[in-house]
Amino acid sequence: MKYKLGFIGAGNMGSAIINNILQHKSCINNDDIIICDINSEKLSYYSSIGVDTTTNIYDVFNKARITFLAIKPQTFFQLKLNKNSILSQYIISIMAGVSVSKIKKTISFDGPVIRAMPNLPCLEGNGTIGIYYSQKIESNEFNFINNIFNICGEVVEIQEKQFDALTSISGSGPAYVFYFLKSLIDAGVKVGLSPEISKKLVFNTVLGSTLFAINSKDSLDTLIEKVSSKGGTTVEAINLFNTAKLNEIIDKGVSACAAKSKLLSED
Numbered sequence: 001m002k003y004k005l006g007f008i009g010a011g012n013m014g015s016a017i018i019n020n021i022l023q024h025k026s027c028i029n030n031d032d033i034i035i036c037d038i039n040s041e042k043l044s045y046y047s048s049i050g051v052d053t054t055t056n057i058y059d060v061f062n063k064a065r066i067t068f069l070a071i072k073p074q075t076f077f078q079l080k081l082n083k084n085s086i087l088s089q090y091i092i093s094i095m096a097g098v099s100v101s102k103i104k105k106t107i108s109f110d111g112p113v114i115r116a117m118p119n120l121p122c123l124e125g126n127g128t129i130g131i132y133y134s135q136k137i138e139s140n141e142f143n144f145i146n147n148i149f150n151i152c153g154e155v156v157e158i159q160e161k162q163f164d165a166l167t168s169i170s171g172s173g174p175a176y177v178f179y180f181l182k183s184l185i186d187a188g189v190k191v192g193l194s195p196e197i198s199k200k201l202v203f204n205t206v207l208g209s210t211l212f213a214i215n216s217k218d219s220l221d222t223l224i225e226k227v228s229s230k231g232g233t234t235v236e237a238i239n240l241f242n243t244a245k246l247n248e249i250i251d252k253g254v255s256a257c258a259a260k261s262k263l264l265s266e267d
């Protein structure tokens with residue numbers, strides 16, 4: 001095969017993964033990749049740096065050992081392929097809610113399909129990626145594919161039935177975090193800070209506390225207790241969160257998100 005890797009779709013997530021790979025020279029050379037998108041404007045940058053590009057999906061399916069599907073599910077289901085036209089040996093899909101069996105059926109592909117779900121922070125290499133291998137693959141290919149995703153963030157191997165749950169945590173999670181950040185910044189302004197100072201304090205507190213929790217041997221319950229000394233200030237807020245059952249609201253939000261993901265993937 002002429003190329004190690006071919007991308008179909010160079011939109012938001014496709015280009016984020018491609019850019020991470022290209023920046024990380026150790027993983028692959030520019031001339032080992034081919035990129036396909038129907039929008040040729042999205043290809044001009046890649047052509048200018050010596051990466052082969054095309055608007056014809058067959059150039060990827062026929063010439064790349066691994067084809068990476070980064071198009072929208074509705075676009076994918078409209079693909080009309082000639083029978084037995086795929087020469088790629090592996091298909092990687094990041095399409096939300098599209099099962100391995102639907103992928104195989106839609107494009108009449110019998111080989112290994114790798115399903116992955118990245119999240120927004122993958123754009124900067126700080127993402128979280130859930131990955132599922134539909135069958136055991138050669139260790140060289142396994143390492144290569146894992147390397148690609150490791151460049152984008154932390155990789156977690158999951159079962160296919162766990163994709164809806166993963167979507168409700170790491171897939172949609174960035175929006176929950178942004179929501180919390182915004183609420184805390186607004187609350188900071190209400191108690192007397194300027195928006196700029198409140199934003200700085202909130203971003204740094206969330207970042208610092210997350211790193212602290214990652215590095216700590218204590219459980220999260222112990223860490224909450226350590227900051228919430230009796231008769232002190234923090235415990236006032238924590239008591240109010242508990243009375244309002246904030247944890248139950250979060251639980252309900254996550255369950256609703258997972259249920260919607262399940263519903264969409266059944267369509």
Ligand SMILES: NC(=O)c1ccc[n+]([C@@H]2O[C@H](COP(=O)([O-])OP(=O)(O)OC[C@H]3O[C@@H](n4cnc5c(N)ncnc54)[C@H](OP(=O)(O)O)[C@@H]3O)[C@@H](O)[C@H]2O)c1
Binds near residue numbers: 009015
């Ligand atoms: N964005 C995220 O945060 C995220 C997270 C996890 C998973 N995903 C998954 O990633 C996939 C891509 O999402 P995205 O946000 O990157 O979408 P996107 O920005 O719309 O990217 C898709 C790209 O594919 C192009 N395209 C459409 N039809 C094509 C065809 N037949 N052949 C080749 N290229 C074609 C589109 O061109 P046009 O724009 O001209 O149509 C667009 O440039 C989706 O399946 C989504 O579920 C996304």
